[in-house]
Amino acid sequence: MRHSSRAEVDPFIVMDVMEAARAAEEAGRHIIHMEVGQPGSGAPRAARERLVAEMEAGPLGYTVALGRPDLREAIAALYGEWYDLDLDPARVVITAGASGAFLLAFSALFDAGDKVALGEPCYPSYRQILRALSLVPVGLQTDLASRYQPLPRQMSGDLAGLIVASPANPTGTMLDKTAMGALAGSCAERGISLISDEIYHGLQYNGRAISALELTDEVYVVNSFSKYFSMTGWRLGWMVVPPDHVRLIERLAQNMFICPPHAAQVAALGALSPEGRAELDGHRAVYAANRALMLEGLAAAGFDRVAPADGAFYVYADVSEITTDSQAFCAEILEQAGVAVTPGLDFDPVRGERTVRFSYARATADIEEGLARLKGFMSTRAAAE
Amino acid sequence: MRHSSRAEVDPFIVMDVMEAARAAEEAGRHIIHMEVGQPGSGAPRAARERLVAEMEAGPLGYTVALGRPDLREAIAALYGEWYDLDLDPARVVITAGASGAFLLAFSALFDAGDKVALGEPCYPSYRQILRALSLVPVGLQTDLASRYQPLPRQMSGDLAGLIVASPANPTGTMLDKTAMGALAGSCAERGISLISDEIYHGLQYNGRAISALELTDEVYVVNSFSKYFSMTGWRLGWMVVPPDHVRLIERLAQNMFICPPHAAQVAALGALSPEGRAELDGHRAVYAANRALMLEGLAAAGFDRVAPADGAFYVYADVSEITTDSQAFCAEILEQAGVAVTPGLDFDPVRGERTVRFSYARATADIEEGLARLKGFMSTRAAAE
Ligand SMILES: Cc1ncc(COP(=O)(O)O)c(C=O)c1O
Ligand SMILES: Cc1ncc(COP(=O)(O)O)c(C=O)c1O
Numbered sequence: 001m002r003h004s005s006r007a008e009v010d011p012f013i014v015m016d017v018m019e020a021a022r023a024a025e026e027a028g029r030h031i032i033h034m035e036v037g038q039p040g041s042g043a044p045r046a047a048r049e050r051l052v053a054e055m056e057a058g059p060l061g062y063t064v065a066l067g068r069p070d071l072r073e074a075i076a077a078l079y080g081e082w083y084d085l086d087l088d089p090a091r092v093v094i095t096a097g098a099s100g101a102f103l104l105a106f107s108a109l110f111d112a113g114d115k116v117a118l119g120e121p122c123y124p125s126y127r128q129i130l131r132a133l134s135l136v137p138v139g140l141q142t143d144l145a146s147r148y149q150p151l152p153r154q155m156s157g158d159l160a161g162l163i164v165a166s167p168a169n170p171t172g173t174m175l176d177k178t179a180m181g182a183l184a185g186s187c188a189e190r191g192i193s194l195i196s197d198e199i200y201h202g203l204q205y206n207g208r209a210i211s212a213l214e215l216t217d218e219v220y221v222v223n224s225f226s227k228y229f230s231m232t233g234w235r236l237g238w239m240v241v242p243p244d245h246v247r248l249i250e251r252l253a254q255n256m257f258i259c260p261p262h263a264a265q266v267a268a269l270g271a272l273s274p275e276g277r278a279e280l281d282g283h284r285a286v287y288a289a290n291r292a293l294m295l296e297g298l299a300a301a302g303f304d305r306v307a308p309a310d311g312a313f314y315v316y317a318d319v320s321e322i323t324t325d326s327q328a329f330c331a332e333i334l335e336q337a338g339v340a341v342t343p344g345l346d347f348d349p350v351r352g353e354r355t356v357r358f359s360y361a362r363a364t365a366d367i368e369e370g371l372a373r374l375k376g377f378m379s380t381r382a383a384a385e
Numbered sequence: 386m387r388h389s390s391r392a393e394v395d396p397f398i399v400m401d402v403m404e405a406a407r408a409a410e411e412a413g414r415h416i417i418h419m420e421v422g423q424p425g426s427g428a429p430r431a432a433r434e435r436l437v438a439e440m441e442a443g444p445l446g447y448t449v450a451l452g453r454p455d456l457r458e459a460i461a462a463l464y465g466e467w468y469d470l471d472l473d474p475a476r477v478v479i480t481a482g483a484s485g486a487f488l489l490a491f492s493a494l495f496d497a498g499d500k501v502a503l504g505e506p507c508y509p510s511y512r513q514i515l516r517a518l519s520l521v522p523v524g525l526q527t528d529l530a531s532r533y534q535p536l537p538r539q540m541s542g543d544l545a546g547l548i549v550a551s552p553a554n555p556t557g558t559m560l561d562k563t564a565m566g567a568l569a570g571s572c573a574e575r576g577i578s579l580i581s582d583e584i585y586h587g588l589q590y591n592g593r594a595i596s597a598l599e600l601t602d603e604v605y606v607v608n609s610f611s612k613y614f615s616m617t618g619w620r621l622g623w624m625v626v627p628p629d630h631v632r633l634i635e636r637l638a639q640n641m642f643i644c645p646p647h648a649a650q651v652a653a654l655g656a657l658s659p660e661g662r663a664e665l666d667g668h669r670a671v672y673a674a675n676r677a678l679m680l681e682g683l684a685a686a687g688f689d690r691v692a693p694a695d696g697a698f699y700v701y702a703d704v705s706e707i708t709t710d711s712q713a714f715c716a717e718i719l720e721q722a723g724v725a726v727t728p729g730l731d732f733d734p735v736r737g738e739r740t741v742r743f744s745y746a747r748a749t750a751d752i753e754e755g756l757a758r759l760k761g762f763m764s765t766r767a768a769a770e
Contacts, residue, residue, distance in 0.1 A: 001603050001627050007493040009636050042444025059427025060618035096481055099643050108392040112497035112519040128640035134497040134519055218386050233445035233647030242386050251394050255513035258484050261646045262618030
């Protein structure tokens, strides 16, 4: 059977790292996981309790395509709390993760052949989902001067869209209000549809993450229960879309997804309760402690050229003074130090051979052990050279 | 903000019926629901119990993109039980419902502009998902002579794909081994990719549903936990793909979905247990009883031109002798008889003005009451004419 040309998406390199780590563990080694981009914690207790209760009360059938009204209202309320915004729940669309939101947003906004820009380094699936939808990803190279975020002067008139993320994966950097406003303004001027990936909101350590909604209503904002809410496997997220796009998205969602996972919607309501939120804020405190350890420990190990780690749970390091083959270098770290880390190639096909991403989403004890191993590894390596 | 042209998908007409039914209920009326295509029952007890247990045991993080190996194995075993096939679990791909399977299959098989055929009447979302992916749906008109299923002589060389469903929605009709074999052969000859929607397998009343896999390995078979397994809101399904397509689908799934909903995967394992299966077979017995009542009761009411209701939980009636405006007719039935039914326009844009779909997925008492109301309505209507 033949396959389409759009199906020819790149593999995830981190998967090879994960497989190598798994094989090492199977062979009896103890591995510290700094490669995976997901919390070590699960859904809050309140989320699980809510699900148990509703599951016994009646069948979890299809919900309406845009998601349960009570959940849409609870999310709209979050915009009051987090950004002091008065958001109409009618604009909140519940999705099958941020991933499902991208499928809806890209289909709603772009036609086959359209060019969509993304700042590089970035979350690798943007590029691959665009390709799978017959769209053309345009990588904009970013650097430390702009906190690895794209700049208005990089926009051109032939772009149909721009995807930004703040805090970003893999860098953790944020766009401040001025930078976000400049990008939104530039998009508006040029008729470029702006998609703001805000999946790491709730996890920031240097001031407050700015939502694109604070600057404009002409934006698709994407968020998720995967990160701050610690519910990756539940596959639940949401979008906020312009008022005149709600019906359009509703029709697409009815057909493409029928509805977002109902059990996850119920659990999310529990996660949004005061008890759920308290538990989640506890996780954030752990990440904050981990981050401080990371910045100090990585520098001590020799990884001192890092992006400003404003949010999320990543440190992105320039390792060009150590290697020009990040993949081999990560394999070496796993082999020698028993620490799994991600080569930058997944995030930046151009310069990723000289970068590495460290995740600090796991328990603090793991972070401490990982940092000690990295330090030992780097000093042995330096001595050998 | 502008939107894409591919986002211009048609609305579901059944949604208007559901909204009208809801409004009537809110106004205090009692409505019998024969419009919705989902079981009135929920996930089996064994599914819920399994989820409660695993949810307490540890976090439900991202699974691998193709789904949990234990679930893929359990599904492969089902092919032994149902069709006496020895299926390699490596070919089973867990998806976010049959809906998620279509998104993966269409992206994997077709490029923008490709033509994909479907027999009409059919599940409306095939057409809309194809459009959202910049593909061109080609409706093949079917009729009673072929049990409302497409025929090999309707295939033409410019088609990239064909979607068949057996048992089908809205008709409930099945393809026998000869008919399925002829379609598969014709597709192979012409280089047309065959997608077989087998979501209603497990729900058949006239002999056994044939899987396309019994005839060829060169097919994408789509199935789901929504119908026989009674787990619509959980958003879980699966595909069986040719061995040399597994890696391709894995990469697409990693990027487009990350993974199928983990909680649903756990629940599905419970549904597949002997206790789960026993509960589900009980539902099937209810549908079988409902179906017998429906065929008799609908005929008695005057709906006697129906498609052969081999499987699923639908009866599709030709009402051309009663009306040429199925939408107005359904509104009238709801208003006068308090029974919600679906106009055929959702399934067949050409001839659906003269057809109606009745669903019998609810409790038997509801079916009895609905049939009595329909009979009363039709005799009053005849008397008035
Ligand atoms: C920046 C970013 N966006 C989106 C996603 C997708 O998240 P999900 O589909 O789990 O909501 C991820 C996952 O790692 C991410 O890092
Ligand atoms: C024929 C057919 N295929 C696919 C689907 C989608 O099912 P799901 O995404 O819930 O698995 C339906 C839903 O009604 C259907 O009737």
